[in-house]
Amino acid sequence: xxxxxxxPQEVEAHWRKHWEENRTFTPDMSAPGDPYSIVIPPPNVxxxxxxxxxxxxxxxxxxxxxxxxxxxxxxxxPGTDHAGIxxxxxxxxxxxxxxxxxxxxxxxxxxxxxxxWKKEYGARILEQxxxxxxxxxxxxxxxxxxxxxxxxxxxVFVQLYKEGLIYKGKYIVNWCPRCHTALADDxxxxxxxxxxxxHVRYDFADGSGSVTIATTRPETILGDTAVCVHxxxxxxxxxxxxxxxxxxxxxxxxxxxxxxxxxxxxTGCLKVTPCHDPNDWNLGHTHGLEFIQVIDDNGNMCxxxxxxxxxxxxxxxxxxxxxxxxxxxxxxxxxxxxxxxxGCCYRCKTVIEPYVSxxxxxxxxxxxxxxxxxxxxxxxxxxxxxxxxxYNWLDNIRDWCISRQxxxxxxxxxxxxxxxxxxxVSEEDPVSCPKCGCTNLEQDPDVLDTWFSSALWPFSTMxxxxxxxxxxxxxxxxxLVTAFDILFFWVARMIMMGQHFMGEVPFRExxxxxxxxxxxxxxxxxxxxxxxxxxxxIHKYGADALRFTLAAFAAMGRDIRMSEERIEGYRHFxxxxxxxxxxxxxxxxxxxxPVSVDLGTVKGLYHRWILNRLEEVKAEEDAALESYRFNDxxxxxxxFLWNEFCDWYLELIKADMREEGRGREEAQFxxxxxLKEILLLLHPMIPFVTAEVWSALPGHAGSxxxxxxxxxxxxxxxxxxxxxxMVFLQETISAIRTIRAELDIKPSCRLSVVLxxxxxxxxxxxxxxxxxxxxxRLEKLTIDAAAHAPKASASNVVRGCEVIVLLDGAVDxxxxxxxxxxxxxKVDKDLAALSGKLSNAGFLNxxxxxxxxxxxxxxxDLLDKKAKMLTLQARFKEALA
RNA sequence: GGGCGGUUAGCUCAGAUGGUAGAGUAUCGGUCUUACACACCGACUGCCGGGGGUUCAAGUCCCUCACCGCCCACCA
Numbered sequence: 041x042x043x044x045x046x047x048p049q050e051v052e053a054h055w056r057k058h059w060e061e062n063r064t065f066t067p068d069m070s071a072p073g074d075p076y077s078i079v080i081p082p083p084n085v086x087x088x089x090x091x092x093x094x095x096x097x098x099x100x101x102x103x104x105x106x107x108x109x110x111x112x113x114x115x116x117x118p119g120t121d122h123a124g125i126x127x128x129x130x131x132x133x134x135x136x137x138x139x140x141x142x143x144x145x146x147x148x149x150x151x152x153x154x155x156x157w158k159k160e161y162g163a164r165i166l167e168q169x170x171x172x173x174x175x176x177x178x179x180x181x182x183x184x185x186x187x188x189x190x191x192x193x194x195x196v197f198v199q200l201y202k203e204g205l206i207y208k209g210k211y212i213v214n215w216c217p218r219c220h221t222a223l224a225d226d227x228x229x230x231x232x233x234x235x236x237x238x239h240v241r242y243d244f245a246d247g248s249g250s251v252t253i254a255t256t257r258p259e260t261i262l263g264d265t266a267v268c269v270h271x272x273x274x275x276x277x278x279x280x281x282x283x284x285x286x287x288x289x290x291x292x293x294x295x296x297x298x299x300x301x302x303x304x305x306x307t308g309c310l311k312v313t314p315c316h317d318p319n320d321w322n323l324g325h326t327h328g329l330e331f332i333q334v335i336d337d338n339g340n341m342c343x344x345x346x347x348x349x350x351x352x353x354x355x356x357x358x359x360x361x362x363x364x365x366x367x368x369x370x371x372x373x374x375x376x377x378x379x380x381x382x383g384c385c386y387r388c389k390t391v392i393e394p395y396v397s398x399x400x401x402x403x404x405x406x407x408x409x410x411x412x413x414x415x416x417x418x419x420x421x422x423x424x425x426x427x428x429x430x431y432n433w434l435d436n437i438r439d440w441c442i443s444r445q446x447x448x449x450x451x452x453x454x455x456x457x458x459x460x461x462x463x464x465v466s467e468e469d470p471v472s473c474p475k476c477g478c479t480n481l482e483q484d485p486d487v488l489d490t491w492f493s494s495a496l497w498p499f500s501t502m503x504x505x506x507x508x509x510x511x512x513x514x515x516x517x518x519x520l521v522t523a524f525d526i527l528f529f530w531v532a533r534m535i536m537m538g539q540h541f542m543g544e545v546p547f548r549e550x551x552x553x554x555x556x557x558x559x560x561x562x563x564x565x566x567x568x569x570x571x572x573x574x575x576x577x578i579h580k581y582g583a584d585a586l587r588f589t590l591a592a593f594a595a596m597g598r599d600i601r602m603s604e605e606r607i608e609g610y611r612h613f614x615x616x617x618x619x620x621x622x623x624x625x626x627x628x629x630x631x632x633x634p635v636s637v638d639l640g641t642v643k644g645l646y647h648r649w650i651l652n653r654l655e656e657v658k659a660e661e662d663a664a665l666e667s668y669r670f671n672d673x674x675x676x677x678x679x680f681l682w683n684e685f686c687d688w689y690l691e692l693i694k695a696d697m698r699e700e701g702r703g704r705e706e707a708q709f710x711x712x713x714x715l716k717e718i719l720l721l722l723h724p725m726i727p728f729v730t731a732e733v734w735s736a737l738p739g740h741a742g743s744x745x746x747x748x749x750x751x752x753x754x755x756x757x758x759x760x761x762x763x764x765x766m767v768f769l770q771e772t773i774s775a776i777r778t779i780r781a782e783l784d785i786k787p788s789c790r791l792s793v794v795l796x797x798x799x800x801x802x803x804x805x806x807x808x809x810x811x812x813x814x815x816x817r818l819e820k821l822t823i824d825a826a827a828h829a830p831k832a833s834a835s836n837v838v839r840g841c842e843v844i845v846l847l848d849g850a851v852d853x854x855x856x857x858x859x860x861x862x863x864x865x866k867v868d869k870d871l872a873a874l875s876g877k878l879s880n881a882g883f884l885n886x887x888x889x890x891x892x893x894x895x896x897x898x899x900x901d902l903l904d905k906k907a908k909m910l911t912l913q914a915r916f917k918e919a920l921a
Numbered sequence: 922g923g924g925c926g927g928u929u930a931g932c933u934c935a936g937a938u939g940g941u942a943g944a945g946u947a948u949c950g951g952u953c954u955u956a957c958a959c960a961c962c963g964a965c966u967g968c969c970g971g972g973g974g975u976u977c978a979a980g981u982c983c984c985u986c987a988c989c990g991c992c993c994a995c996c997a
Contacts, residue, residue, distance in 0.1 A: 044956085044957075045959065046957095046959085253997085255997060257997080268997095300995090301997085304996090305996055305997065306996085311997080312997095317997075319995045319997075320995095320997085321995095380996065380997090381994095394995095425925065428924070428925080429924075429925070429992075432924070432992095433993075524991095524992080592935090592945090593933095593934075603933070605932095606933075606945075606946085608946095609959095614959085615960095616957070616960085618956090618957080619956045619957035619960085620956065621956085624956080627956095667937080687961085690956075691961095774962095774963090781962065781964075782950095782963075784950080785951095787951075787954065787962070788952085788954080873941075877940095877941095877978080880978090882976085882977030886977040886978085887977060887978070888940085891940060891978095895940090898941080
């Protein structure tokens, strides 16, 4: 027998182990069924599971489990990402504690150290994914630095190089002086900050006056090689072409003109430092300027003589010193505060330095048009609102800098010959220079951007470049589930690579889910310490409760504000499932399935009702999941189980269960059927408790719900008419309960009730449902249209049927009067709205006839109700008089 | 500077294709009615951000304003 309250820990551990040992989620390649596949967005090996992962994986798991139920052959590939910069940082920090740097170890030893670290901690995040219950195929676990993925990376690199889609060149790139590496444009975070705009006077060389430039970076003055204005700026008309003297360094530079300059900003006059600003870099090239580097790769002023006394200072120190010097020399004309955004390293938040260096690039600008064209016809993005963002990014894309000056990552497969300078790009390590035969080749020291290997993930994890069974069966994958923050880093690049190398998009659909925020709406982050740790939640409330909460709040296109109370709330739901199941098990045969009965012809109205509702819910959930409306799926089953199955159905069959006979057999079989199917409906969202209960069902020992199919449609159980009859009976019972509660009559006090049905049919229906009124705790029930209404009675009207509760002297008569007034007031309010509608010719002429009819019926019903209630009220008053 | 999203019950949020405003939680009242107090029965709460428009009908579609939040962008 199941314990009284659900205790998740043991149950979850048991099923996790069961599924892993039985390889339940490793697809049988020879099995029939359409393939369905997802690749997991690989979390960083350095990472620990945060709530965003939990959401991401829960949603994928729901889709996978549901697909299995629909008879599909499902492959969900797990794995991790080597996360170049961030992993290197983590290991470097560990080294720093030992007082060492990676340079003390040397490249090889350092990489060895990272692998060691990965071995030790890399499994941690995977363990955490297991705790969530993710039904991934653990036999196919992948890692972006594995040998087979490395082979894919090399092949892709070499081919793109040969096609001219990868090139090497000297450009100005985003440089993190702390991580000591180049970064891609999208790895730069722009953080708003308060800066200063300094206005500095530059004098003409011929002594004929001056211009004033505005800059936020005076330290780069040392590298100025021009001053630029807009060609049509009248303030500077006739001055273009003259020479100016750069302050501090006294360099003579030209005043040039370019339409790039914004006349409105600052003084409309711009100093040009081609080596230290991407725009100035462009100006430098179009105007043939001199390129002078003044800041080094550590963010310090170059030791080169050009920096003079500032050499060796940090950027910040130099800025201060130069401002002071300019102030002294009188060339600082003005300074004003300026709010602007500063580029920062997305990993360490250090201010980015634009830096000229030799890097490798992917010509994404050439790959972008094809990637753009497949949306929305070949790839559908949900919610659709992200399509625009996707287009916008691709339309403005610039080539992707893929080389990183770090050690941890896929080393670039390029070698240079020290003898003749030949550049060799090759899948296999070359032994000698094909041009001069030199054997002393040097491999490029850089590694690839982490996202380069991630971009291949959908096919590299399936064994590409081999033409594997997996690829043949499961590529392209069905859907990619991710948060929007990596739409660009990852999704767009996967599409490009998939198209280029597989000749086919990597997935058919993209589902962009919410970002999980804290209760104040802030992004959860380690630094804020506001994260809800999913593991804590799992340990406290169970994985099922966490998962269901995430699913229930995963409304499309909105962020989720997560708080612990919600998880606690849904823990109650999991417990409810447990207890409803316990009740069922107590009332079912212990060792065998109940005798089956024909569900299409069961007699009890409540059976017909619950079976009909079950059909509706099955269809509803299926439709919701098919269109990624996880919250709708969660909510419809939630309500069905709690408010219909538990609150009404289980209560109603208690009477049947008391004695043996046909009634009990019917009830047992319907109960058994409905419970089983509810478990199936819930299983994708709530895998553990459903698995446990399933295996406890009679005749189900050893059966695993995870391998069961979605419950089939039972057309013969669709009986909306019976269902509505049942609802009428429920409304009648509720009316009695409301009277009891509002008049403060103890539940233990059994009531006498008179029902005066509005029609023969209603009378028959009430008679048929007579037994249900036990739920209102009655002593005597009279069903008779002609029955006399005793004067001392409380009343209400349900669908024309008068509900009259006999009162003895103990009740508060004033309370009943007030209650009647309130009730009549409600009716009046509805009537007012309705009659307005129905007296509107527009409504009568334009609205669908069906609607007009039903509104008229409602009006008639309400008028009838009001009349009856007024009569009852008058009678009641008489009794008081 | 572009683009996107939000504004619904005290709180946190649902409300696909326009047709009587919902859930959890909180609050109030009652109940050990033998599956569940992680429960049950009932009650209460809403000019659906402001204004305008389309429509017989708008929380839902259009315009506009306000305030929040996010994303993108080479404002020196």
